[in-house]
Amino acid sequence: MITKELIKDVTITLLRRAETTLPCDVKEALVRACEREEHEIARVQLRAMLENVRLAEELQRPLCQDTGLPLFFVKLGTGISNLRDIERGIREGVKEATAIIPLRPNVVDALTRKGGDANTGDKIPSIEYTIADLDGVEILAVPKGGGSENVSVFTMLAPEPEEETTKEIERFVLEAVLKASGKPCPPTIIGVGVGGSADMAMKLAKVALIRPVGVRNKEARIARIEEELLTAVNNTGIGPMGLGGKTTALDLHIETASTHITSLPVAVIFQCWAARRAAATIYSDGRVEYQ
Ligand code: SF4
Structure with missing residues (x-):
């Protein structure tokens, strides 16, 4: 009952x-990021996060x-x-x-x-x-x-043929990442919602955040955009906590829905490293x- x-x-x-135990997929992504970082300050930041994760788990503290x-x-x-x-x-x-x-x-x-x-x-x-x-x-x-939520953004793009639409979405996401910089406590997980109505796009972006790190969208063409955008985000050099490095995001997930013939709502929501x-x-x- x-x-x-x-x-x-x-x-x-x-x-x-x-509050006390980071999901395994996020923890493993932080470990992998720490192993491949060449930037000394980025490595220090990632090590501090991993030590924080260890202590929170051991002491059962947030x-x-x-x-x-x-x-x-x-x-x-x-x-x-x-x-x-x-x-x-x-x-x-x-x-x-x-x-x-x-x-x-x-x-x-x-x-x-x-x-x-x-x-x-x-x-x-x-x-x-x-x-x-x-x-x-x-x-x-x-x-x-709150820090990651505060840099959420939304826009209504003009509907265009698929190739231009994809480019516009990518441009909007990258602008959001550059504007957010270190504020959402990177490395982040980035949720992108495309389609539906204005409120639906925000909800899709939030749902995108709860997909485990490393799991791609089931649709191959969306999965390809996720990978391309993730690479572009990590090439910005923002890095852990905005102090430089290769790891600005641990992953980027896109969720889509059908939309109105005249609309193209796009939302971006960030999840901090404490995902x-x-x-x-x-x-x-x-x-x-x-x-
Ligand atoms: S790590 Fe996350 S929860 Fe902590 S201050 Fe940054 S945004 Fe807030």
């Missing part, structure tokens, strides 16, 4: 895991003082009926996790800038629901750092499996 209490406990565990905005992606199995319990369980889990991990109270009112102390607020935690063919619920916790995420599946009989 999937109860509110169970969802709360799983949320606390997911936040603890995400990877960064900015413990992020609590974002969740929830896949609902078709048999799920107690949606309110899922939402309340996640909210209560965020409050309790803030006190016991502990997490920095990052959530404030957008205008007054006043906030509580529990990382909850108006529509926060943010929860994105999708329907999936599974026996239960899958919860993915992605606490998102935190943790997921669990809660089966309808109450079993929990952490990924």
Whole structure:
């Protein structure tokens, strides 16, 4: 049985895991980057990040003082009926996790800038629901750092034939990377959303961030653009923390959707080196499996 209490406990565990233990694909990408860097300051930065990762895991302390905005992606199995319990369980889990991990109270009112102390607020935690063919619920916790979120960009490009469109998208992404420079705490993972409506493109960019490092888009032509853009981004020389080097991004992912005949929305969202995420599946009989 999937109860509110169970969802709360799983949320606390997911936040603890995400905040203290970097996913293996990100950790391995940092190690590979450190091995191939020739720039001395870049190597020092990457070594410091890896030492930070080791200590956070060993001491079970957050990877960064900015413990992020609590974002969740929830896949609902078709048999799920107690949606309110899922939402309340996640909210209560965020409050309790803030006190016991502990997490920095990052959530404030957008205008007054006043906030509580529990990382909850108006529509926060943010929860994105999708329907999936599974026996239960899958919860993915992605606490998102403010420094990387603050350099997100969006544009509406003019629709052109495919070759020109691709060039325009690449130009927009590279401009965003150059403008962001060291602000998103590189090496980053870059999420690019192309198509849909304005809000959909931003959502696609965010979904692109949660794809593991090294996994390419299933469509060969999009995968090719991802690779070309990643090379171009790493040739900018921005490097770890913006101090120079070959490693500006660990990966770049593009997600697409069909769009209106007159539109070409494009969004770019950055994830910092502390690319935190943790997921669990809660089966309808109450079993929990952490990924
Ligand atoms: S952007 Fe990431 S690494 Fe930088 S301060 Fe925020 S959470 Fe920490």
